[in-house]
Amino acid sequence: MAISRIFDISNRSMQAYQKAIDITANNITNASNPNYSRRRLTLASEKTQTQNGIQWGMGVTLGTIQRVRDNFVDNEYRKANQNFAKADKKSWIYDRVEQLFNETSGSGLSDNINQFFASWNELSTNPSSIPLRNNVINSAQILSSKIEDIYGGVDTIAKDVITEYELKVGELNNKLSQIQDYNAKISNAYRTGKTAADLEDSRDVLVDELSTLVNMNVHYDKFNSANISIGGVMAVDSSTALVFESQYKDGKISLVVPDKNLKTTIKQGELGALTEVYNNEISGYKENLDFIFKELVSEVNNVHSTGSTLENPPQTGINFFDEFVDGKLKLNSLIENDPRLIAASSDGSEGNSDIALQIASLADSQTIDGYTFNQKYINMLTEIGNNSQAAKTSVDSNEILKEQLDNQRSSYSGVSIDEEMSNLILYQKSYDASAKLVKMANDMLDTLINMV
Amino acid sequence: MRVTDRMVSQNLLTYLGRNKSSIQELQSKIASNQKILKPSDSPTGMSIVLNLQSTMKQNASFKTNIDNSVSFLQTTLDTMESMQTEVENVIVKFSEMKNVTNKEFYSTYGDQIQSALESLIEMSGTEFDGKYIFGGTDYSDKPYAFNSDQSAVVQQVASTEGTQNVRIRKNTVIKVNVAGNDLFGAIDGSDIFNSLLTIKDKLKNGEGPSDEDIKNVKDFNLYLLNSISAAGNRMNRLEDAKTQLNSQDLVVQGLMSQENEIDLADAIMQLQTQQYALDVSYQLASKINQRSLMDYL
Numbered sequence: 001m002a003i004s005r006i007f008d009i010s011n012r013s014m015q016a017y018q019k020a021i022d023i024t025a026n027n028i029t030n031a032s033n034p035n036y037s038r039r040r041l042t043l044a045s046e047k048t049q050t051q052n053g054i055q056w057g058m059g060v061t062l063g064t065i066q067r068v069r070d071n072f073v074d075n076e077y078r079k080a081n082q083n084f085a086k087a088d089k090k091s092w093i094y095d096r097v098e099q100l101f102n103e104t105s106g107s108g109l110s111d112n113i114n115q116f117f118a119s120w121n122e123l124s125t126n127p128s129s130i131p132l133r134n135n136v137i138n139s140a141q142i143l144s145s146k147i148e149d150i151y152g153g154v155d156t157i158a159k160d161v162i163t164e165y166e167l168k169v170g171e172l173n174n175k176l177s178q179i180q181d182y183n184a185k186i187s188n189a190y191r192t193g194k195t196a197a198d199l200e201d202s203r204d205v206l207v208d209e210l211s212t213l214v215n216m217n218v219h220y221d222k223f224n225s226a227n228i229s230i231g232g233v234m235a236v237d238s239s240t241a242l243v244f245e246s247q248y249k250d251g252k253i254s255l256v257v258p259d260k261n262l263k264t265t266i267k268q269g270e271l272g273a274l275t276e277v278y279n280n281e282i283s284g285y286k287e288n289l290d291f292i293f294k295e296l297v298s299e300v301n302n303v304h305s306t307g308s309t310l311e312n313p314p315q316t317g318i319n320f321f322d323e324f325v326d327g328k329l330k331l332n333s334l335i336e337n338d339p340r341l342i343a344a345s346s347d348g349s350e351g352n353s354d355i356a357l358q359i360a361s362l363a364d365s366q367t368i369d370g371y372t373f374n375q376k377y378i379n380m381l382t383e384i385g386n387n388s389q390a391a392k393t394s395v396d397s398n399e400i401l402k403e404q405l406d407n408q409r410s411s412y413s414g415v416s417i418d419e420e421m422s423n424l425i426l427y428q429k430s431y432d433a434s435a436k437l438v439k440m441a442n443d444m445l446d447t448l449i450n451m452v
Numbered sequence: 453m454r455v456t457d458r459m460v461s462q463n464l465l466t467y468l469g470r471n472k473s474s475i476q477e478l479q480s481k482i483a484s485n486q487k488i489l490k491p492s493d494s495p496t497g498m499s500i501v502l503n504l505q506s507t508m509k510q511n512a513s514f515k516t517n518i519d520n521s522v523s524f525l526q527t528t529l530d531t532m533e534s535m536q537t538e539v540e541n542v543i544v545k546f547s548e549m550k551n552v553t554n555k556e557f558y559s560t561y562g563d564q565i566q567s568a569l570e571s572l573i574e575m576s577g578t579e580f581d582g583k584y585i586f587g588g589t590d591y592s593d594k595p596y597a598f599n600s601d602q603s604a605v606v607q608q609v610a611s612t613e614g615t616q617n618v619r620i621r622k623n624t625v626i627k628v629n630v631a632g633n634d635l636f637g638a639i640d641g642s643d644i645f646n647s648l649l650t651i652k653d654k655l656k657n658g659e660g661p662s663d664e665d666i667k668n669v670k671d672f673n674l675y676l677l678n679s680i681s682a683a684g685n686r687m688n689r690l691e692d693a694k695t696q697l698n699s700q701d702l703v704v705q706g707l708m709s710q711e712n713e714i715d716l717a718d719a720i721m722q723l724q725t726q727q728y729a730l731d732v733s734y735q736l737a738s739k740i741n742q743r744s745l746m747d748y749l
Contacts, residue, residue: 031457098490103502110502111509118513125520125618126581128591349614351589351629357619363510364622374506382499385491392492403466407459414456421745 003448006441009059010434016043016060017431023065024427028420035205037069037413039197067197070412074204075218077405078211082268084402085212087394089273093161094388097285100153101381109150110381112143113374117363123344124353124360128310133339137331140320144329147293151286151327158282162246165253165274169246172213172271179206179226180241187223187238200224214255215268231264233257252279281387286327288380293329296373297321299362307343307355314348315341320359457744464737471730478723487714497711504708511697511704514620518694520581521618521628525687527580528630532680535575539673542568542648546666555660562655569648573597573605576632586632589614595632596645605645607632620693626686635679636672644672 023041030036042063048055103110119139123132182203189196207218207226216230225238235242244264247256253275255264266272301319308314318341322330335341346354368376481487491498542565548554549561577594578585587595590609599606612632619625637643641650647668651661 034458094492095490098492101491103491103498104486104489110506114506114509118509121510121513121619122516125517126583128582345589347589347614349589349611350591351583351587351614351616353617357617357625360619375503378499378502381491381502382495385493385495385498388490388492389495403462407463410456410459410462411454414458416454416456418745419454421749425749 003441003445005056005058006437009057010437010441012046012058013060013434014431014438016062017427017434019062020427021424021431024420024424027415028417028424031415031417031420035201036415037067037197037201037204038415040066040068042066065195065197067195067200068413069200069204070409071220073405073409073412077402077409078208078216078218080398080402080405081208081211082215082272084395084398085269086273086276087391087398089270090277090391091388091395093157093273093277094384094391096157096160097154097384098388100150100157101384103381109143109146110374110377112139112146113377114363115139116143117360120356121360123342124356127344127353127356128350130339133310133342133344136342137336137339140329140331141336144331147289147329148327150289154282154285158278161274161278161282162248162253165246165271165278168213168271168274169244169255172210173241173243175206175210175213176228176236176241176243179203179210179228180236180238182206183225183227183236183238187225190223196224211269213269214266214271231255231266233262233264251283285380285384288376289327290324292368292373292376293324295368296362297324297329299365299367300359303355303358303362304343306346308345308348309343310340310345310350314343314345316343316348318343461741464733464741468730468733468737471726471733475723475726475730478719478726481714482716482719482723485714485716486712488712501708501712504704504711508701508704508708510622511701515694515697517618518620518690518697521620522687522690522694524580524583524585524628525683525690527578528585529680529683529687531575531578531585532630532635532676532683535572536673536676536680538568538571538575539644539669539676542669543666543673546661546669549655549660555658558655558658558660562652565648565652565655569605569645569652572648573645576636586612586630586635587614588612588629588631588633589616596636596639604641605639605643605649607639612636620690621697624693626689628686628690630679630683635676642668644669647672 020041020043023039027038030038042065043060044063046058046061048057050056102108116136116139119132119136123129123136126132182199186196186199186203189199203226207228210216210228214230216228216235219227219229221227221237223238227237228235230244233242235244242257242262243259244255245258247254247258255266255271255275256262257264266275301321304320305317307318308316309318318335319332320335320342322332324330332341344356345352363374364372366372366375371379480489488494488498488501545561545564549558554561573596576586576596583591584593584595587609588611590611593608595607595609595612596605597608598604613634614629614631615627616629617625618628636645639646641647647665651665651669654661654665
């Protein structure tokens with residue numbers, strides 16, 4: 001009968017709009033939750049019935065509750081995040097390296113090298129002067145302690161990089177096991193025909209955080225399990241999550257799965273940054289400095305050993321430096337105790353300063369690949385500066401990209417209070433109208449009954 | 453485009469952050485008055501600045517060397533000029549001695565020659581900063597002195613011919629001493645000291661100086677005058693080098709300033725602009741962020 005149909009329709013529509021208001025309320029309360037994707041209710045028309053050749057509409061019915069999320073934008077965001085995180089981490093490491101080689105304060109390594117050669121130059125005017133000889137020893141000692149400081153600093157940075165790496169690997173494993181947990185729950189839900197929007201939201205947060213750490217690819221299977229591969233290895237699906245470890249071999253770090261003997265190549269994210277800088281650059285700093293100072297020791301000694309000391313009778317064949325090993329520039333301990341053993345003279349007479357002049361002129365001799373000692377060091381510093389500048393530029397540009405993609409995501413999945421409020425009004429009015437329908441149908445029925 | 457509330461607040465924070473970060477950078481540059489605080493600020497600039505610093509340090513070292521050498525040479529010049537005065541006096545006395553009437557005063561002349569000789573020997577042993585200026589590179593003892601029985605003047609050190617070299621420019625090394633060997637020659641009896649000693653002995657014995665003796669002294673005088681002139685030239689060369697180093701320093705300072713110092717006016721203007729932009733962002737935020745449909749329902 002038509003009137004009972006009205007009751008039916010109104011009943012269902014009130015339920016539908018109640019549910020719609022419910023969902024809107026959920027959206028509104030989660031408006032400031034950054035990890036929430038808005039839910040959207042689709043209302044559909046109930047299937048029409050045909051009776052007596054007339055088609056009767058059956059009202060509204062609840063459609064699906066959609067979780068509004070764009071996987072494509074998500075993927076793009078995660079890629080940008082990987083790049084940004086890598087550049088950011090690199091920038092952090094380079095900042096520390098730059099602080100180590102602090103040259104602009106006027107007491108950097110370059111200055112010490114200059115001062116060392118200048119002290120020989122000054123000795124040449126009065127080679128028998130003990131104070132000037134002590135100056136030479138002093139400037140060599142200052143140079144030596146500066147080099148030791150720098151090597152110590154590089155070691156500290158290397159250690160910190162390894163510590164940070166291991167910390168991040170721990171985080172990685174943690175997240176992977178959580179994701180696997182969610183994957184299992186979500187797969188189960190989908191298998192039984194249900195949805196799991198809240199679980200998916202939480203999982204998306206974890207996957208985003210994962211993209212900060214490593215380069216990865218996400219693939220959703222038919223039961224909506226996020227299967228993630230990291231650096232060429234399938235790291236997590238609905239049933240398993242691999243446990244990664246850091247491996248230190250031949251002075252290089254890498255990420256491996258020891259149980260299954262799997263190796264990975266990590267190129268992005270924070271782990272990518274740490275790997276790249278540690279493997280390719282940190283060892284290079286020490287190597288370059290080694291090269292420069294070993295040459296310095298050898299050149300100075302070559303000249304010095306041909307000179308004669310200030311003793312009576314003068315000795316010859318004495319080295320100024322003992323050796324340069326492990327970042328320690330060792331002066332000949334005999335010279336440190338007795339400045340007269342500095343061989344400034346070429347012919348044994350105390351006023352002759354030819355050897356001191358020759359050593360001083362080593363400052364300008366282009367012995368290392370056509371560069372002087374100082375220039376070679378400055379070249380190394382310039383390279384560090386260039387790398388650091390490149391990392392900073394990369395941070396800036398990737399940050400902008402990441403923000404744009406985040407905005408896009410927000411625009412698509414975020415809650416707009418204005419929109420929800422206007423929907424609320426709509427649903428409320430519809431609910432009122434449906435309630436009114438019931439009242440009207442009631443009145444009509446009353447009229448009919450009272451007729452009898 | 454669909455704009456959510458979160459986007460609006462997120463964007464606000466992002467732009468505020470960018471604004472504040474450029475303000476912070478400007479502040480540190482203004483406070484330190486340096487453009488380049490670390491290598492990444494400008495790698496090429498830093499390389500230039502460090503190379504220039506290196507040059508300046510070298511120049512400072514050269515200037516110290518020049519100053520030391522100038523003092524040394526000045527002492528040498530002064531001593532040589534005093535010697536020359538002494539020798540000039542002796543030569544004047546020779547012409548007096550030629551006058552036969554002065555023969556009875558030979559003994560007195562002998563004393564005067566002795567006094568001149570002792571003066572010359574003393575001057576030959578002048579010291580500067582612990583170095584005997586005519587000793588070459590051997591400072592073990594005074595170069596010239598009387599022997600034990602005062603019968604001759606001998607060279608006390610093994611050699612007076614060493615050269616004191618000093619670097620005054622990158623590729624310039626010059627000799628700054630007057631070696632005893634060069635000035636007085638070999639001490640073999642015909643040198644100035646022993647010639648004067650011979651003349652004094654002769655005078656004391658009532659004999660006048662021979663022509664050869666006088667010639668030795670006059671030759672020495674000429675040689676001394678030439679040496680004084682040469683040393684004077686060397687002084688000029690040192691002072692010229694110092695002037696050049698000073699002007700080079702000015703140029704290098706200018707270059708360093710250009711590379712490394714900030715344009716204070718420009719930086720302050722930028723700072724003000726950024727601060728103004730920050731104020732405007734804040735005001736805008738207060739107007740937009742608070743509104744929504746709910747205010748009007």
